[in-house]
Amino acid sequence: MKGLVFLLCSVIALTAIAVPCYAVSAEERVVDLPQDQDAWYVSIVGSSRSPSYHRIVGWFSTHDGLKDLRSQVHYHQVTSNTATYRERYAPNVKALPTVRVQDGDGAVIYEAAGNELPATAEALYADIADQVCLARGCTILPWRKEIEKRLTPAEPESNETQPAVPFTPPVAGPPVIASPRAGLPVGAGVGLAILASVIGGVGGLAVQWRKTYKEG
Amino acid sequence: MKRLILILLVLFVAGCGELTVSRQPAKEYPTVNVPRELRQSNWGGSCVHATLVSLLRWQGQCETADWWRRTHGGGEVLSSISRQMDAAGVRYASTWHGDVRFLEWACETRRGAGISIRKGKHMVALVYLDDEWAAILDNKDVSQYRWIPRDELIAEWHRSKRWAITPVYSPAAPLPW
Numbered sequence: 001m002k003g004l005v006f007l008l009c010s011v012i013a014l015t016a017i018a019v020p021c022y023a024v025s026a027e028e029r030v031v032d033l034p035q036d037q038d039a040w041y042v043s044i045v046g047s048s049r050s051p052s053y054h055r056i057v058g059w060f061s062t063h064d065g066l067k068d069l070r071s072q073v074h075y076h077q078v079t080s081n082t083a084t085y086r087e088r089y090a091p092n093v094k095a096l097p098t099v100r101v102q103d104g105d106g107a108v109i110y111e112a113a114g115n116e117l118p119a120t121a122e123a124l125y126a127d128i129a130d131q132v133c134l135a136r137g138c139t140i141l142p143w144r145k146e147i148e149k150r151l152t153p154a155e156p157e158s159n160e161t162q163p164a165v166p167f168t169p170p171v172a173g174p175p176v177i178a179s180p181r182a183g184l185p186v187g188a189g190v191g192l193a194i195l196a197s198v199i200g201g202v203g204g205l206a207v208q209w210r211k212t213y214k215e216g
Numbered sequence: 217m218k219r220l221i222l223i224l225l226v227l228f229v230a231g232c233g234e235l236t237v238s239r240q241p242a243k244e245y246p247t248v249n250v251p252r253e254l255r256q257s258n259w260g261g262s263c264v265h266a267t268l269v270s271l272l273r274w275q276g277q278c279e280t281a282d283w284w285r286r287t288h289g290g291g292e293v294l295s296s297i298s299r300q301m302d303a304a305g306v307r308y309a310s311t312w313h314g315d316v317r318f319l320e321w322a323c324e325t326r327r328g329a330g331i332s333i334r335k336g337k338h339m340v341a342l343v344y345l346d347d348e349w350a351a352i353l354d355n356k357d358v359s360q361y362r363w364i365p366r367d368e369l370i371a372e373w374h375r376s377k378r379w380a381i382t383p384v385y386s387p388a389a390p391l392p393w
Binding site for chain 1: 244251252253254276278321324325326386387388389390391392393
């Protein structure tokens with residue numbers, strides 16, 4: 001029985017090690033976003049006098065991933081001195097600045113506000129990509145998410161001014177967002193667990209059989 | 217020992233997935249719910265301009281809308297307003313054939329549309345359209361939306377030169393849920 005347990009644990013451990021290998025190949029996985037009437041929305045909400053608001057707005061013009069995301073969604077910069085803010089955002093934002101990603105029905109896919117906001121453009125993009133991925137039915141292994149968060153270096157404070165915002169044409173077809181982090185489809189995770197169980201079971205039986213019939 | 221193994225397996229599988237909780241969207245009526253402060257009232261017979269200004273603001277083009285409000289006015293027909301929008305570089309879509317699919321597209325994409333009514337002498341913003349109902353925002357009274365049976369609105373539109381126009385930018389985000 002000890003042999004069975006040892007074998008089973010070994011298989012589980014090996015499977016966990018193998019997951020990142022699978023995940024590396026999954027880096028190029030794309031997530032389809034809906035067509036125009038179901039186009040998603042990204043809102044950057046904040047005070048026009050807030051440096052952190054301008055820094056985040058700047059990320060959407062300088063970071064390749066965020067720029068790409070912006071080009072595929074209905075993108076809005078909403079400052080707190082506008083009627084749009086007062087009527088549509090003030091009642092439902094927790095703090096400023098806020099970054100909110102919604103699907104075409106208005107469901108919030110990602111939202112971070114105030115101190116919860118990631119410190120770098122890379123981290124923000126990765127967090128959004130994770131949530132988009134989750135919304136589409138795949139998942140990120142929690143332990144891997146934590147490791148990558150620790151590895152992401154903090155970005156130095158910048159005083160760059162808000163860049164001009166050109167008009168983003170509406171989405172004509174299904175745009176895509178590539179996840180920078182490893183992801184694992186739910187089905188693949190369950191499949192690996194079943195595979196581990198089967199291998200463990202067969203291995204255990206073999207050990208027991210050997211003990212019973214060979215050693216006896 | 218078997219229980220331990222079972223628990224380990226369950227934990228392993230559970231750790232790889234996250235529960236998905238299904239939620240129902242809280243629909244916003246009308247879909248094109250222009251904030252009260254952004255609704256443009258008619259000024260001196262400028263129903264076409266007032267409608268377009270409201271729609272431009274809804275679609276996040278407040279600066280363009282305010283500029284339009286300051287520099288344009290008077291009565292218009294489709295050809296004249298099209299020329300002005302072309303000259304200003306404003307993106308727009310329009311129809312003059314009474315094609316209901318245009319109205320459906322405008323509302324499904326949450327952009328809304330200006331539609332002609334009263335034999336073509338007035339324009340209002342269509343802010344909602346489904347299989348049974350339509351809603352309009354009339355620039356002569358922007359304090360409320362008017363709900364009309366769909367068939368009645370389309371019949372009125374077809375009696376009224378059958379033209380419709382809308383800017384094509386990004387509509388305001390839906391209310392979150």
